[in-house]
Amino acid sequence: MSPSHTCVCLLLAMVAVKSCGANIFRIEAESTKDDLPKIDRSNASNKKDVLLYQNEMLSFKFCLKGKTPVGIKNVMYSNDGGADKCVLNFNTKKVGEFESTTATDFGKLWNVFKSSGSLGSAMTLDSGRNTVILFVKSADDYGIEIDHIDVDVGDDEVTEEIFTCNID
Ligand SMILES: [Ca+2]
Numbered sequence: 001m002s003p004s005h006t007c008v009c010l011l012l013a014m015v016a017v018k019s020c021g022a023n024i025f026r027i028e029a030e031s032t033k034d035d036l037p038k039i040d041r042s043n044a045s046n047k048k049d050v051l052l053y054q055n056e057m058l059s060f061k062f063c064l065k066g067k068t069p070v071g072i073k074n075v076m077y078s079n080d081g082g083a084d085k086c087v088l089n090f091n092t093k094k095v096g097e098f099e100s101t102t103a104t105d106f107g108k109l110w111n112v113f114k115s116s117g118s119l120g121s122a123m124t125l126d127s128g129r130n131t132v133i134l135f136v137k138s139a140d141d142y143g144i145e146i147d148h149i150d151v152d153v154g155d156d157e158v159t160e161e162i163f164t165c166n167i168d
Pocket residue numbers: 079080081082083084100139140142143144
């Protein structure tokens with residue numbers, strides 16, 4: 001009478017993955033308010049980056065809740081031509097620097113993004129407003145393109161709203 005049913009139960013497990021202590025915020029270079037050329041690049045995050053020449057800089061403000069160790073986790077960039085040297089600062093203090101490599105594929109390398117990796121060591125910054133600055137110390141005539149900067153904040157309670165200074 002009662003047919004036997006085969007019950008297939010699909011369990012969809014939602015696993016919340018929380019990496020240990022790392023609280024990384026991505027700053028898209030193209031979010032700059034500075035009057036710098038924003039370039040469309042299909043392989044860039046947000047499909048855009050910013051072209052910088054020697055002695056030009058990008059600066060972004062961010063906020064913290066209290067004294068916090070903050071580091072530069074990565075700078076994503078592209079280069080087609082001669083090498084360029086960039087210095088990263090938190091406020092007035094240098095955190096570290098990186099250099100792009102000399103390479104060319106007749107312009108195609110502008111769409112090939114490379115990681116600087118972590119720069120220097122974390123710096124303890126004060127609560128409230130801080131600034132991260134990328135300065136192009138030296139460059140060839142064609143410059144360097146910056147896609148984004150990943151900032152590692154040693155405070156799990158800093159949210160996107162706090163980091164972007166949208167909370168008083
Ligand atoms: Ca260059």
